[in-house]
Amino acid sequence: MINGLLSGFAGCLEPYNLLMLFGGTALGLVVGALPGLSSPMAIIVLLPLTYSFAPLPALLSMMGVYVGTKLGGSFSAILLRTPGTPAGACTALDGYPMTLRGEAGLALGYSTVGATIGGLFGWLIAVTCVPLVSAIAMKSSNADIALVGVLGLVMVTAFIRASMLRGIIGVVLGLLIATVGLDPIGGAERFTFGHYQLLSGIPFAAVMVGLFGVAVVMTDAPMIGTVSELLTSEVKLRLPGLRDLASRWQAILIGALYGVGIGAVPGIGAEASPWMAYGTVRSRSKHPELFGTGVPEGVLAPEASASGTTGGTMVPMLTLGIPGDSSTAIMLGALILHGVIPGVTLMRDHGDVVWGILAGLLIATIFMFLIAWKTIPWFVRILANDRGWLFPFVLVLATLGAFASSGDYFPVWVAVAFGAIGWIFEARGIPVVTVVLGVILGPIIEQNTRIGLALAQNHWSTFVATWPRLGLVACILGLVAWEIWRSVFRPVVRPVIATSTVEGGTL
Amino acid sequence: MSESTKDSVLAAVLIALGAGALVVLAHTRSGGTNVADVVGFATLPRLYASLLIGLGGLLAATSLVKRLREARGQSAVHRIRSPLADPTVLVRTFGSIVLLVLYVLGLQQFAFFPVTAIFLAVMFFLYGRGPIWRVVLVAVIGAAALDVVFIRIIDLPLH
Numbered sequence: 001m002i003n004g005l006l007s008g009f010a011g012c013l014e015p016y017n018l019l020m021l022f023g024g025t026a027l028g029l030v031v032g033a034l035p036g037l038s039s040p041m042a043i044i045v046l047l048p049l050t051y052s053f054a055p056l057p058a059l060l061s062m063m064g065v066y067v068g069t070k071l072g073g074s075f076s077a078i079l080l081r082t083p084g085t086p087a088g089a090c091t092a093l094d095g096y097p098m099t100l101r102g103e104a105g106l107a108l109g110y111s112t113v114g115a116t117i118g119g120l121f122g123w124l125i126a127v128t129c130v131p132l133v134s135a136i137a138m139k140s141s142n143a144d145i146a147l148v149g150v151l152g153l154v155m156v157t158a159f160i161r162a163s164m165l166r167g168i169i170g171v172v173l174g175l176l177i178a179t180v181g182l183d184p185i186g187g188a189e190r191f192t193f194g195h196y197q198l199l200s201g202i203p204f205a206a207v208m209v210g211l212f213g214v215a216v217v218m219t220d221a222p223m224i225g226t227v228s229e230l231l232t233s234e235v236k237l238r239l240p241g242l243r244d245l246a247s248r249w250q251a252i253l254i255g256a257l258y259g260v261g262i263g264a265v266p267g268i269g270a271e272a273s274p275w276m277a278y279g280t281v282r283s284r285s286k287h288p289e290l291f292g293t294g295v296p297e298g299v300l301a302p303e304a305s306a307s308g309t310t311g312g313t314m315v316p317m318l319t320l321g322i323p324g325d326s327s328t329a330i331m332l333g334a335l336i337l338h339g340v341i342p343g344v345t346l347m348r349d350h351g352d353v354v355w356g357i358l359a360g361l362l363i364a365t366i367f368m369f370l371i372a373w374k375t376i377p378w379f380v381r382i383l384a385n386d387r388g389w390l391f392p393f394v395l396v397l398a399t400l401g402a403f404a405s406s407g408d409y410f411p412v413w414v415a416v417a418f419g420a421i422g423w424i425f426e427a428r429g430i431p432v433v434t435v436v437l438g439v440i441l442g443p444i445i446e447q448n449t450r451i452g453l454a455l456a457q458n459h460w461s462t463f464v465a466t467w468p469r470l471g472l473v474a475c476i477l478g479l480v481a482w483e484i485w486r487s488v489f490r491p492v493v494r495p496v497i498a499t500s501t502v503e504g505g506t507l
Numbered sequence: 508m509s510e511s512t513k514d515s516v517l518a519a520v521l522i523a524l525g526a527g528a529l530v531v532l533a534h535t536r537s538g539g540t541n542v543a544d545v546v547g548f549a550t551l552p553r554l555y556a557s558l559l560i561g562l563g564g565l566l567a568a569t570s571l572v573k574r575l576r577e578a579r580g581q582s583a584v585h586r587i588r589s590p591l592a593d594p595t596v597l598v599r600t601f602g603s604i605v606l607l608v609l610y611v612l613g614l615q616q617f618a619f620f621p622v623t624a625i626f627l628a629v630m631f632f633l634y635g636r637g638p639i640w641r642v643v644l645v646a647v648i649g650a651a652a653l654d655v656v657f658i659r660i661i662d663l664p665l666h
Contacts, residue, residue: 048657048661048663049656049661051661052661165562165565165566165569168562169521169559169562169566172555172558172559172562173559175551175555176524176528176552176555176556176559179551179552179555183548185548186537186547186548188535188536188537188548188549189535190532190535190548190549190552191528191531191552214604214607217603218600218603218604221596221599221600221603222593222596222600224599224634224635388631388634388635388636389631389634389636389645391603391630391634392626392627392630392631392634393627393649393653395603395607395610395626395630396610396623396626396627396653397653399607399610399611399614400653400657400663403663403665404661404663407664409611409614409615412611413611416604416607416608416611419604419607420604423600423604428513428514428517445551446546446551449546449551450546453545453546458545460545
C-alpha cells in the first residue's frame with residue numbers, strides 16, 4: 001500500500017499532472033460558487049478537453065473539479081444565501097447569519113477549514129479502505145458481484161430523496177437502456193434496429209453529457225437573469241484559531257464521518273450527508289436553539305461532511321466500479337473512454353491509475369484550501385455574474401464532448417435526445433442519477449448473473465450458497481421491505497405544480 | 508395540464524415503451540446462445556420491460572387516485588407555480604433545445620467558427636443578454652477561443 005501510494009504521489013507531482021490538478025481544483029471552486037452550475041456539468045465539459053490526454057492527467061483534472069466544487073458551493077451560500085451546490089444549502093443556515101453580523105470572512109474561514117479537514121479524513125478512509133475492499137472484491141465470484149450490483153440499485157432507490165416509485169422507474173429505465181446493443185454472452189443484437197452504431201450500446205459518455213449537460217441547462221432556464229445580491233463585496237477570508245477549532249472537534253468529526261459513510265452509498269452523493277450531519281450536531285448541542293443564528297458548528301459540520309464524501313465515493317468507484325454520485329459516474333465514463341475498464345480488476349490491471357487518483361485526492365484537497373485562502377476576493381467578483389452568459393458555452397462544450405467520445409455525430413444526437421429526456425425526467429420527479437446507475441450497473445448485473453448461473457449449472461441456489469451471499473441477499477430483502485413499509489406508512493408528498501398561481505392549500 | 512394528467516401521460520409512455528420492447532424482443536433472433544441457459548439474451552430485457560409496464564400501471568393508478576382525491580377536495584397539496592407558466596421561460600427552455608439541434612446540423616455542414624459564433628450570439632439573445640455589441644463581442648471571441656482549442660490544437664475531426 002505504501003509503495004503504491006508513493007508511486008501515486010510520484011505520478012501526481014509531475015509538473016503537467018500537478019497543473020491539471022491545480023487547474024481542475026480552481027475550476028471546481030468557481031463552478032461550485034456559481035449557482036446553477038454543478039460538478040457533473042463541469043466534469044462533462046472537461047471531457048472534450050481531456051480526451052487526448054493520458055488517463056491519469058484527465059482523471060486528475062476531473063478530481064480537482066470534484067473536490068473544488070465541494071467548498072465552492074459554500075461561498076455563495078455564505079455571501080448570497082444562494083448555495084452554489086445542493087450540499088451548500090445547509091451551510092447557508094448559519095453561514096449567512098454570520099455574514100449579516102459582519103463575520104463573512106470568518107464564516108468563509110470555518111467553511112474552508114471544515115471542508116479541508118473533512119476532505120483529509122475522507123482521503124484517509126479511502127486510502128485505507130480501497131486496497132482492502134479491492135482485495136476482497138478480487139476474490140469475489142460472479143454471483144457475489146451480481147448481488148453487490150443489485151444491492152447498489154436497491155440502495156439508491158431506498159435512500160434517494162424522491163418517491164420510491166419514481167426511483168424504481170428510473171432504475172428500470174436505466175437497466176432497459178443498458179440492454180441496447182450486442183448481448184455480452186451470446187452476441188444477439190438487442191434493440192439495435194439494424195443500426196451499427198448501436199451494436200456496442202447507447203454511447204455512455206453521450207448519455208452523461210445529455211443528462212448532466214444539456215438537461216441541466218434546460219432545467220435551470222428559469223434561473224437565467226437572476227443575480228443574487230451580494231451582501232458585501234469587501235471580503236477577506238479569516239481562518240479560525242487552532243483552539244477555536246479544537247473546541248469544536250466533535251462537529252468536524254461527525255460531519256466527516258457522515259460524509260464518508262454516505263458517500264460510499266451509491267447514488268446519494270453529497271446532498272443528504274450535510275443535512276444529516278447538521279441535524280446530529282444540533283441535537284447533540286447544549287444550545288440547539290442557537291443553530292440557524294450563526295453558530296460556527298453549523299458551518300463546520302456540513303462542510304466537513306460534503307468534502308468527506310469525496311473519499312467515501314472513491315471506495316465503491318475504484319473497487320467495484322459502482323459510482324457514489326453523478327460526478328463519479330461521469331469519471332467512470334471518462335475511465336472507459338481512456339481504455340481503463342473500471343470494476344473489481346481495476347486495482348490489479350491499472351494500479352498506477354488508482355493510486356494516482358488517490359494521491360490526487362489529497363493534493364486537490366490541499367490546493368482547495370490554498371486557493372480558497374488566497375483568492376476569495378476574486379470569487380466574490382465571479383459571483384456577480386449571470387449564468388445566461390455561461391450556459392451557451394456549456395452547450396457548445398457538451399456538444400464537443402459528445403462528439404469527441406467517438407469522433408462522429410451519432411453520440412451528439414444521443415446527447416441531445418437524452419438532454420430532452422433528462423429534462424422530462426427531472427420535471428416528473430424521476431431522479432436522473434437512478435437512470436445513470438441503472439445504465440452502469442445493468443451490464444455488471446447481467447453478465448455476472450449469467451456467468452454465475454452457468455458456472456453453477458443453472459442452479460439459482462448459488463446466490464445463497466455462501467455466508468457473504470446470504471448476507472447480501474438479506475440486505476437486499478431488508479431494504480426492499482423497509483422501502484415498502486416506508487411507502488405504505490410514510491409516503492413522500494411531492495409538491496403539485498399547478499399552471500395557475502398559488503391556489504392555497506397546505507402540505 | 509394538471510400534475511395527475513402529466514403522470515397519466517408518463518404512465519402511458521412507460522407502458523407503451525415496455526410493450527414495444529417486448530414486441531421487439533419477440534422478433535429478435537438469438538446469436539447462438541446456449542439454449543440450456545436459464546437466463547438467455549432476452550430474459551433480463553423482458554423482465555425490465557415487464558417491470559416497466561407494471562410500474563407504468565402503478566403510476567397510472569396513483570395518478571388516478573390523486574385526481575379523484577383532488578376532485579373531492581380531500582388532498583392537502585401545496586401548489587406552486589410552474590416555471591413554464593412564464594412565457595419567457597417556456598421560450599428559453601424549448602428554444603435552447605431547438606437551437607442546439609440547429610447548431611449540430613450546422614456543424615455537420617459548415618465550419619466550426621461561424622456556426623458557433625452565430626449559435627452563441629443567438630443563445631445570448633434568447634437568454635436576454637445585452638447590449639448587442641457585448642453579445643457579438645463575447646460570441647466572436649468565445650467562438651474563436653473554442654476554435655483555437657478544439658479545432659487547431661486538439662484537432663477534432665468535425666468534418
